[in-house]
Amino acid sequence: MIGLFIDDIEVECDEEMTIMKAAESVGIEIPTICYHEKLTPPGLCRQCVVEVEGARVLLPSCVTKVREGMKVKTNSPRVQRVRKTILEMLAGSTDLSNAQGLQEQMKESGADSKRFDNSEKRVFPIKDDNPFYIRDYSKCIVCERCVQVCSEDIQFSYALTTSGRGYENRISTYYDKELPQTSCVFCGNCIDVCPTGALIARKESL
Amino acid sequence: MNTYDRIVRTTCPYCGVGCQLDLNIKDNSIISAIAPGNIAPNYGRLCVKGRFGTDFTHHKSRLKKPLIRKDLDVLPRIPCGIDGFREAEWEEALELAADRISNTYLKKGSSAFGTFCCAKATNEDNYLFQKFVRSVLKTNNIDHCARLCHAASVAGLQKALGSAAMSNSIGEMKDLELFIVTGSNTTETHPVISTFLREAVVKNGAKLIVIDPRKIELTGFAYLHLQQKPGTDVAVYQAMAHVIIKENLCNRDFIGKRTEGFQKYSETLDEFTPQWAEKISGVAAEKIIEAARLYAKAESAAIYWGMGISQSVHGTDNTLSIANLALMCGHLGRPGTGVNPLRGQNNVQGCSDSGGLPGVYPGYQNVSDPASKVKFEQVWNCELKDSAGLTTLEMSDAVGKGLISDFIIMGENPLMSEPDLNKAQKHFSELKNLIILDIFLNETGEYADIIFPAASFAEKEGTFTNSDRRVQLIRKAFDPPGEARADWEIINELAKRVERKTSQSPSSGFEFSSASDIWDEMADLVPAFSGISHKRIEKESGVHWPCPDKQHPGTPYLFADNFPRGKGLFNALTLRVESESTSTQYPYILSTGRVLYHWHGGTMTRRSVLDEICPEALLEMHPSDALKEGLSDNQMIRVSSPRGEISLKLKISDRSPEGVLFIPIHFAEASVNKLTNDLRDPEAKIPDYKICSVQVSSESD
Amino acid sequence: MNEQLLRDLLLYLNNLGISSRTELLPSLLKAQKLFGYIPEEAIEIISEKLGVSQVEIYGVISFYSLLYVKPTADTVIRICTSPLCSQKGSHKIQKALQEKLGIKEGIPSTDGLFMVESVHCLGLCAHSPSALVNEIPICHISENKLDDLIEGKGSKPLARAFSDNPVLTSRFGTIEADSINDFIREDGFKGFIHALTLDQETIISNVKASGLLGRGGAAFPTGLKEESTAKDEAKEVYVICNADESEPGTFKDRVMLLNDPYSVLEGMLITAYAIGSHKGFIYIRGEYDQAQELFAKVLKNAEEKGYLGENILNSGFSFHVEIRSGAGAYICGEETALFESIEGKRGYPRNKPPYPVDSGVFGKPTDINNVETFSYISRIFGEKRDNSSTRLFCLSGDVKRAGLYELPFGIPLIELINDWGGGTKEDRKIKTIILGGASGSFVPEKYWDIPLDQKSLREAGLSMGSGVIMVFDETKEIPSILNDISSFFNHESCGKCYPCQLGSRKQHEIISRIHKSGPLPDDRDKLLDIGFTMKDASLCGLGQTASSAVLSAINLWPELFTAKGGPLQ
Numbered sequence A: 001m002i003g004l005f006i007d008d009i010e011v012e013c014d015e016e017m018t019i020m021k022a023a024e025s026v027g028i029e030i031p032t033i034c035y036h037e038k039l040t041p042p043g044l045c046r047q048c049v050v051e052v053e054g055a056r057v058l059l060p061s062c063v064t065k066v067r068e069g070m071k072v073k074t075n076s077p078r079v080q081r082v083r084k085t086i087l088e089m090l091a092g093s094t095d096l097s098n099a100q101g102l103q104e105q106m107k108e109s110g111a112d113s114k115r116f117d118n119s120e121k122r123v124f125p126i127k128d129d130n131p132f133y134i135r136d137y138s139k140c141i142v143c144e145r146c147v148q149v150c151s152e153d154i155q156f157s158y159a160l161t162t163s164g165r166g167y168e169n170r171i172s173t174y175y176d177k178e179l180p181q182t183s184c185v186f187c188g189n190c191i192d193v194c195p196t197g198a199l200i201a202r203k204e205s206l
Numbered sequence B: 001m002n003t004y005d006r007i008v009r010t011t012c013p014y015c016g017v018g019c020q021l022d023l024n025i026k027d028n029s030i031i032s033a034i035a036p037g038n039i040a041p042n043y044g045r046l047c048v049k050g051r052f053g054t055d056f057t058h059h060k061s062r063l064k065k066p067l068i069r070k071d072l073d074v075l076p077r078i079p080c081g082i083d084g085f086r087e088a089e090w091e092e093a094l095e096l097a098a099d100r101i102s103n104t105y106l107k108k109g110s111s112a113f114g115t116f117c118c119a120k121a122t123n124e125d126n127y128l129f130q131k132f133v134r135s136v137l138k139t140n141n142i143d144h145c146a147r148l149c150h151a152a153s154v155a156g157l158q159k160a161l162g163s164a165a166m167s168n169s170i171g172e173m174k175d176l177e178l179f180i181v182t183g184s185n186t187t188e189t190h191p192v193i194s195t196f197l198r199e200a201v202v203k204n205g206a207k208l209i210v211i212d213p214r215k216i217e218l219t220g221f222a223y224l225h226l227q228q229k230p231g232t233d234v235a236v237y238q239a240m241a242h243v244i245i246k247e248n249l250c251n252r253d254f255i256g257k258r259t260e261g262f263q264k265y266s267e268t269l270d271e272f273t274p275q276w277a278e279k280i281s282g283v284a285a286e287k288i289i290e291a292a293r294l295y296a297k298a299e300s301a302a303i304y305w306g307m308g309i310s311q312s313v314h315g316t317d318n319t320l321s322i323a324n325l326a327l328m329c330g331h332l333g334r335p336g337t338g339v340n341p342l343r344g345q346n347n348v349q350g351c352s353d354s355g356g357l358p359g360v361y362p363g364y365q366n367v368s369d370p371a372s373k374v375k376f377e378q379v380w381n382c383e384l385k386d387s388a389g390l391t392t393l394e395m396s397d398a399v400g401k402g403l404i405s406d407f408i409i410m411g412e413n414p415l416m417s418e419p420d421l422n423k424a425q426k427h428f429s430e431l432k433n434l435i436i437l438d439i440f441l442n443e444t445g446e447y448a449d450i451i452f453p454a455a456s457f458a459e460k461e462g463t464f465t466n467s468d469r470r471v472q473l474i475r476k477a478f479d480p481p482g483e484a485r486a487d488w489e490i491i492n493e494l495a496k497r498v499e500r501k502t503s504q505s506p507s508s509g510f511e512f513s514s515a516s517d518i519w520d521e522m523a524d525l526v527p528a529f530s531g532i533s534h535k536r537i538e539k540e541s542g543v544h545w546p547c548p549d550k551q552h553p554g555t556p557y558l559f560a561d562n563f564p565r566g567k568g569l570f571n572a573l574t575l576r577v578e579s580e581s582t583s584t585q586y587p588y589i590l591s592t593g594r595v596l597y598h599w600h601g602g603t604m605t606r607r608s609v610l611d612e613i614c615p616e617a618l619l620e621m622h623p624s625d626a627l628k629e630g631l632s633d634n635q636m637i638r639v640s641s642p643r644g645e646i647s648l649k650l651k652i653s654d655r656s657p658e659g660v661l662f663i664p665i666h667f668a669e670a671s672v673n674k675l676t677n678d679l680r681d682p683e684a685k686i687p688d689y690k691i692c693s694v695q696v697s698s699e700s701d
Numbered sequence C: 001m002n003e004q005l006l007r008d009l010l011l012y013l014n015n016l017g018i019s020s021r022t023e024l025l026p027s028l029l030k031a032q033k034l035f036g037y038i039p040e041e042a043i044e045i046i047s048e049k050l051g052v053s054q055v056e057i058y059g060v061i062s063f064y065s066l067l068y069v070k071p072t073a074d075t076v077i078r079i080c081t082s083p084l085c086s087q088k089g090s091h092k093i094q095k096a097l098q099e100k101l102g103i104k105e106g107i108p109s110t111d112g113l114f115m116v117e118s119v120h121c122l123g124l125c126a127h128s129p130s131a132l133v134n135e136i137p138i139c140h141i142s143e144n145k146l147d148d149l150i151e152g153k154g155s156k157p158l159a160r161a162f163s164d165n166p167v168l169t170s171r172f173g174t175i176e177a178d179s180i181n182d183f184i185r186e187d188g189f190k191g192f193i194h195a196l197t198l199d200q201e202t203i204i205s206n207v208k209a210s211g212l213l214g215r216g217g218a219a220f221p222t223g224l225k226e227e228s229t230a231k232d233e234a235k236e237v238y239v240i241c242n243a244d245e246s247e248p249g250t251f252k253d254r255v256m257l258l259n260d261p262y263s264v265l266e267g268m269l270i271t272a273y274a275i276g277s278h279k280g281f282i283y284i285r286g287e288y289d290q291a292q293e294l295f296a297k298v299l300k301n302a303e304e305k306g307y308l309g310e311n312i313l314n315s316g317f318s319f320h321v322e323i324r325s326g327a328g329a330y331i332c333g334e335e336t337a338l339f340e341s342i343e344g345k346r347g348y349p350r351n352k353p354p355y356p357v358d359s360g361v362f363g364k365p366t367d368i369n370n371v372e373t374f375s376y377i378s379r380i381f382g383e384k385r386d387n388s389s390t391r392l393f394c395l396s397g398d399v400k401r402a403g404l405y406e407l408p409f410g411i412p413l414i415e416l417i418n419d420w421g422g423g424t425k426e427d428r429k430i431k432t433i434i435l436g437g438a439s440g441s442f443v444p445e446k447y448w449d450i451p452l453d454q455k456s457l458r459e460a461g462l463s464m465g466s467g468v469i470m471v472f473d474e475t476k477e478i479p480s481i482l483n484d485i486s487s488f489f490n491h492e493s494c495g496k497c498y499p500c501q502l503g504s505r506k507q508h509e510i511i512s513r514i515h516k517s518g519p520l521p522d523d524r525d526k527l528l529d530i531g532f533t534m535k536d537a538s539l540c541g542l543g544q545t546a547s548s549a550v551l552s553a554i555n556l557w558p559e560l561f562t563a564k565g566g567p568l569q
């Protein structure tokens, strides 16, 4: 057991815990996007960053472990600015209309969803290539959860990957083939973890 | 976006994994399904069937009213579609069914009845069904399709250990160290289990040995693949045992403390050298030796198998050869260490547990054991038969011989699942009375006199017991269509009427008002269930039996301290070669099995969106055979055996070795059981589904 | 499909020592070389042989700029469009070239003969504008010499250094770079042989005492890294030389590798011996074909002479080095992305901790250093030098003598530019100076005479990174320079983390608009929010520094970013 301070609250916890879990244990909820209980945290969305005294940059609380005597601020002005800007840029890149969680976070952080409206959005035709589910990558935020699920966090079916680089990162199949032509077994485990409705069961999308 | 208005937690109606499922319901219709978080057995994972395949519940061909055959009592009966029936009111149908049953009972006696309970129905349905059969019809002629899938595993493990269930839980799989998968195409038959197995390999560095004639998908994850010729399993396992003893790799301590018959058994192994096995099985001796060493030297090691081991004329021997191996290495009774027949259907474990077998009452209490008989007689208020009944195929034989005239079937589809279907169909066409409870009119239903429309898994309460003995709840998500009723409600009604019409009193008790009450009666009678109730499962989401009392936590892995039979028993084996052999006329071996997108006889999956992605049966043939026969992909092929013929499309693939063909079992229009051979394992009475000889020709010839 | 080529690929794969994922990038580069792209059939064979799923291979290919899933051309001409070359007109040259060949960027000519692409920084910044014709570097390209360019002709880069007291560059020009005998004659391997007589702790404490700070950009104490890697003796430990040099304005590692490669190997040997490592990698960027070839010879010669391999110089110590080629991704210079790349994955940086010294390549403790750092280590033991000495500076831009300089720490910036670099061309006024490359920042005029040492720079809020000094004269425009810089990050962000994936694009969109048509009222606020978000919340150093230049520009020239400031000149 070690002790630390989170938002001035003294917290005792196991030293293997992440800052996020430690905060949770005293009722402080830190917003997340890419984090999912079932999956290896990739630490990529940076929505969960917190300010740790002495650290040069903000740290992702989902993967950063607690340390003895650490002083953590989960909602400082620096943190707020980052969270809000990330959400605004996301909204300026992706159709978040079905991403309920993200919409709530925007409201919470006071993010202006239209701030980056005159920038180039990532828009793609809907992929409707199988009887089970639909892929609408205009709604995809490349959190890579589906890729994790399909490869080594759950399914080991290896039908999905992230392709491209940077802003051009996309979720793709092998050569972008239609799903029935790939190793996809339509377990739909990816749908369960998709936070944006980019992957959606056909009947739900109607 | 179409959001749902409620979520109902339930258990998947398909394979034996028993995944927990949240059905998203809108306007009393399932619009999607998701896997609930971190709970056993699937820990948030699903396969395509569980996630997308529950739409069969809304299929337009669901039975909504009782049906009575129009040309009742015209023999031989001819299979008819829905037009051959008329809809009837419940009262009329129940009265008619009860009359016909009572008539036979009074005129011909108990032995004229054959009954099938159902591996897809709940424990409660099955308990009540067998209670009806045993206490009212006074026969032990009750069986179900476990006979056709894992009977040999059951026979073998009962003999060697005294219990036939999977000895390890699914939760243990991802932490395996070494494991053997044999005769199981796990990725397609138990998709969610296969994800844990692959996780063990990829993430834990577990070593997987696949022993299977087919190059199944798991071989891509395997450290070793022993590709034996079909039907030579015993040779491979005996040779592994030979190596283990010769190299002194056995666990003497375990053998001494927990087994018997080792000395005698080990003396029989001399001739079973790996070189000998290589000749028989085609597996290189070095591979057998390596596999034996890996298995024996592993700290913990588990064996998983499926139909490839059990559906064989020597399925019991296959199982025993596996049990011998586990016993000599002491690979039993620890986490990740054991013997595990992967059960095929959602409740095939539970159906057997609930007494759906000819020789045992619920909880595997022998009908011929006087104490058990007395116990059940007292609770059921009646006299019971103390001799075991007939097994599935024996009942079919008895129909052929005119000994059984009446059949009552709950949910099963023998005219898809029995071997040599042409023969089975002939038998069924000669029945005097055939009463069926089902959710659809299936291939067997077409022969019925009366069909009662039943509720599906989403329309009733009850429990399923999955492959690792976990008892879990199903919950009612919406009302059954039309006037359909839960099976147990139908049995309640029917049993009471038959009791009345055959003047049996006092009643054995068919006044249940809930599935939970039925469970409680069974739990009182079955020590392994005593600590389990619907309430408790509700709280814990599932309990592994044995669970003898309310404080007991349940038992994820078996045999920690002892075996149900006391000591584990070694069984000497010989190699028997009894399967149908190929000939110039029938030069290919045909194997049957399952595919990912369908299940069992296809009654449910063929009426689901699943059928869109996999709408037809495909004949799998090795490229060199196809070349030899001059056949090409997608061509229509006629496949015939000495017993029948079917036509289907060709898919060239090197999954099966040369000379071996594969056809899935789910497709009525290409019903592969027309070809299979009704040759049975002498002990388990399971037929030799995986081997029969066939010829092929192009349809257009 | 060319069956013969497929057989060649198969042969290559069959001859691999280990068939596992770590061979993925080398195999893909092999296929790329054989076919000019990576056809589906090749992916299938590679997938089967290395046990990597096809879809992952597809994802990997699409990450790296030098790997293609579609056919390229016999001659691929890559024009550098990074700030320095761009400012010298490379965009216009590229356009002219494309027009001449009648093709569009990135699309091969119909006859399959030519393809033109822009790339970001070829490490030829002292000779801009520059290009790569297949593997051949061409300097000082111009619109007048397009025919030469097409044929791969033109001036070759000079690989020399200027110094009045050379330490790191002392052997430059005095030895044949590939000659091990020359190297030994010039005191080569003396440091290593000396180190072999010391115990491991002594070696490490010597490195610590030297005060050596890493020369790859982050200036981390080298000795400390060695110490942390060495502490865990039981495990496999790796030594990696980071020669992915891709920061615009940096070319020192290329010049070092072409002039004194053995000294780099020597530094690796000393380090390996000190931390108990038996396996090393040198990750050389894919565009440095010549350096890769040369280093292959170096390894071969060293092995033949007993300086590498099993039981080196009968000391009982064994060490092997493998060359790994990059495949066109700046991010792979980031140490953890480099590990991923060696492991056969997309070059995504990892969250730290765990740090490389605890869990680096293959999850094992890894000591990774820059080329210059290793070369320097060899001197610590060879000539007993301490840290008060020199470092390499890459001077480029509008100066008379752009090039590599080895000079003492603390030399004033302006002195370096004027006295060593000869001042600006035609003695124009300096408009601005950038320290640290694209990820560095503009130096305020008051600091133009700042002494170039760690302490002074830190106090001024500046960083020299990998020793980059870029000089722009009065003919250049800030928005245009910024546009080149933001374009670089837009192209090179790996896209893993949101602040940088989104920020690098949004930043570039705004900057390029400002460059074209002037700022809108809220551009400045947006750039500040984006910039701080990238700096404060990005996962790795790339994102954390991708807004440095923009933020420093907003600070220095606020009028350029406010609409009220009027139209741009």
Ligand SMILES: Cc1cc2nc3c(=O)[nH]c(=O)nc-3n(C[C@H](O)[C@H](O)[C@H](O)COP(=O)(O)O)c2cc1C
Pocket (backbone or CB within 6 Å): C213, C214, C215, C216, C217, C218, C219, C220, C222, C242, C243, C244, C245, C246, C247, C330, C331, C332, C333, C334, C335, C336, C368, C369, C370, C371, C373, C374, C540, C541, C542
């Ligand atoms: C985006 C990015 C690119 C980098 N590229 C290089 C590079 O090309 N060469 C290099 O030596 N270090 C590079 N680094 C720094 C490395 O991560 C690492 O700090 C360095 O290799 C350590 O060596 P040193 O201690 O000798 O400086 C880069 C860092 C980042 C964030």
Ligand code: SF4
Pocket (backbone or CB within 6 Å): A139, A140, A141, A142, A143, A144, A145, A146, A147, A171, A190, A193, A194, A195, A196, A197, A198, A199
């Ligand atoms: S499809 Fe969904 S789960 Fe996959 S990366 Fe996009 S948003 Fe994430």
Ligand code: SF4
Pocket (backbone or CB within 6 Å): C331, C348, C349, C492, C493, C494, C495, C496, C497, C498, C500, C501, C538, C539, C540, C541, C542, C543, C544
């Ligand atoms: S900061 Fe940029 S380069 Fe680094 S991980 Fe994030 S997206 Fe990738």
Ligand code: FES
Pocket (backbone or CB within 6 Å): A031, A032, A033, A034, A035, A042, A043, A044, A045, A046, A047, A048, A049, A060, A061, A062, A063
């Ligand atoms: S939740 Fe995405 S980085 Fe932590």
